[in-house]
Amino acid sequence: MPLRDDPQLGSLGWDSWFETRFAPFADDGVPARVVADYGMEYMVRDGIESLRAVADRRLRDVVASAPAVGDWVALSYREPTCVILGIVERRTSFSRKAASVETKEQLLAANVDVAFVVASAQDVSVRRIERYLTMAWQSGASPVVLLTKADMAASVDDLKAELESVSMGSPVLVTSGLTGQGVEEIAAALRPARTGVLLGPSGAGKSTLINRMLGTDQMKTRAVHRSGEGRHMTSHRELFELPGGGLIIDTPGLREAQLWEGEEGLGNLFEDIEEIALTCRFVDCEHRTEPGCAVKAAIASGLLDEARHESYRKLQRELRAVAARSDARLRADERRKWKQMAVQNKIRDRLTT
DSSP states (O other): OOOOOHHHHHTTTOOHHHHHHHGGGTTTOEEEEEEEEOSSOEEEEOSSOEEEEEEOHHHHHHSSSOOOTTOEEEEEOOSSSEEEEEEOOOSOEEEEEOSSSSOOEEEEEESOSEEEEEEETTSOOHHHHHHHHHHHHHHTSEEEEEEEOGGGOSOHHHHHHHHHHHHTTOOEEEOOTTTOTTHHHHHHHHTTTOEEEEEOOTTSSHHHHHHHHHTSOOSOOOOOOTTSOOOOOOOSOEEEEOTTSOEEEEOOOOSOOOOOSOTHHHHHHSHHHHHHHTTSSSTTOOSSSOTTOHHHHHHHHTSSOHHHHHHHHHHHHHHHHHHHHHHHHHHHHHHHHHHHHHHHHHHHHHHHO
């Protein structure tokens, strides 16, 4: 089956990398991109129009996760609802641990080029920003920090400097959805057909920024409560095409930004701590009571912020716990699979004797 209009697919982020990986599906479906996730149903674009779609039952049985906003998929045209037959290999994936007791991955967005970590000038928490930046590095996307609602802050320069101190070289942009400050810089980072995602808590101003970039009031917003708690109106993840090119994904505010697997993401964000640790006397130094600990010396001298080091340790423990529980779950799943096979073999043996 021939591909649809490539130039129009290109405006959605389609390129030779995805075309090569679409080859296994080319005989059965056409490429389309998931632009909205409504739970059991999706909205996709094939380069020409937006279409309703559901995931094929066999796909749900085989893949570990359902299609996510940003995914490129193989689409079969059917009435009244199209069917997603397969998911093209993801270039990047933005995940967190699902907000539940079970150790399970929740995919937030796929094929993101730029991860915009949003911090409201009314509520800047560097520890929360470190957590979101770790998620961004884990995804494979390029992180950018957005200081939003700059029109409501008296000391924007101080807040920007504070964010720069923990971003480890990732750009920090000062923005305002109300005045339009910084909006063109965001749009420029996404042209001509790059995909960005806005990541941050409720009430951080994500939807207001998107409205400003779109030039419409397409995203519903609500004023932040006087208590300071955000009231987020976005109820689902959705991808928008920007007028000047580029794409942006809005996500509901994350009450629980729990990390998923990928401890290497910490190395990008806490490179300063890891470099200091290399000079400890002992290779396996835990930076507690060991003599010759360079990390403790750096904290004592003021070279390293103790709160930043504790944040690093906390995120590290969280990631290792997720990895350990995930390994245990995989081993348990494997044991169940072999038990089921043994039972099936016994039944088959009885039927053939």
